Amino acid sequence: MKFSIQINEGPYQHQASDTAYQFTKAALDNGHEIFRVFFYHDGVNNGTRLTTPPQDDRNIVTRWSDLAAEHELDLVLCVAAAQRRGIVDEGEMERNGKDANNIAPGFRISGLGQLIEAGIQADRLVVFGD
Amino acid sequence: MAQIKKFLYVNRKAPYGTIYAWESLEVVLIGAAFDQDVMLAFVDDGVYQIVKGADTKGIEMKNFSPTYSALGDYDVKKIYVEKESLEKRGLTVDDLLDLKWEDEDDDWAERDSIHIVSSAEMAAIMDDAEVVLSF
Numbered sequence: 001m002k003f004s005i006q007i008n009e010g011p012y013q014h015q016a017s018d019t020a021y022q023f024t025k026a027a028l029d030n031g032h033e034i035f036r037v038f039f040y041h042d043g044v045n046n047g048t049r050l051t052t053p054p055q056d057d058r059n060i061v062t063r064w065s066d067l068a069a070e071h072e073l074d075l076v077l078c079v080a081a082a083q084r085r086g087i088v089d090e091g092e093m094e095r096n097g098k099d100a101n102n103i104a105p106g107f108r109i110s111g112l113g114q115l116i117e118a119g120i121q122a123d124r125l126v127v128f129g130d
Numbered sequence: 131m132a133q134i135k136k137f138l139y140v141n142r143k144a145p146y147g148t149i150y151a152w153e154s155l156e157v158v159l160i161g162a163a164f165d166q167d168v169m170l171a172f173v174d175d176g177v178y179q180i181v182k183g184a185d186t187k188g189i190e191m192k193n194f195s196p197t198y199s200a201l202g203d204y205d206v207k208k209i210y211v212e213k214e215s216l217e218k219r220g221l222t223v224d225d226l227l228d229l230k231w232e233d234e235d236d237d238w239a240e241r242d243s244i245h246i247v248s249s250a251e252m253a254a255i256m257d258d259a260e261v262v263l264s265f
Binding site for chain 1: 164
């Protein structure tokens with residue numbers, strides 16, 4: 001089956017991203033396809049490489065980056081949600097005159113159309129959040 | 131993109147206090163460009179999103195209430211509001227925005243977008259939808 005995943009909550013505060021990660025991993029391990037993982041609302045905070053959790057805790061951000069590298073996952077942060085919350089890639093940094101960027105490897109920033117397309121293309125869109 | 135799916139946006143939260151309602155509306159507006167079969171559902175505190183007379187001056191937030199009235203122009207004409215959610219909050223259809231769409235097949239006659247449905251009917255609508263986005 002072809003899945004799309006939507007994550008609506010940030011890391012650590014809420015379990016949504018953890019559960020979505022476990023679901024995505026299990027789906028891939030069982031031979032399913034993940035069309036796209038779309039991060040919305042505070043979910044965009046899963047895509048900053050500046051996250052530094054204590055060493056004895058899971059690193060939610062690098063875990064997504066690693067899974068993306070291993071399975072060529074498409075991890076998309078909503079641009080409008082990301083701009084509000086200070087998640088920036090090189091293009092956004094230049095466009096908005098910011099002095100830094102913080103996007104984590106394997107993530108990209110794009111529009112909400114990517115979420116709609118994910119709903120159209122996948123057999124199931126699974127939403128993780130409150 | 132020829133494929134048309136039944137999209138259902140489920141709005142469950144109050145309009146202010148969290149950003150879910152506004153960012154849900156942003157998805158609906160962007161999604162309108164994709165020519166899908168769109169339905170909106172309002173349940174629980176989500177029904178407050180379409181109560182008329184919203185005034186946000188005191189909390190210094192943008193009042194996005196007028197945006198709901200524009201949904202008809204975006205071809206969003208199926209809006210389902212759960213009856214039980216209204217009743218629990220002491221609301222009736224008269225407390226809601228008068229949301230309309232214009233029927234081009236009938237000389238642009240104005241039609242009501244809002245349909246009050248029971249929770250059982252809402253369950254059937256959710257069951258029938260192919261893509262459910264809940265906010």
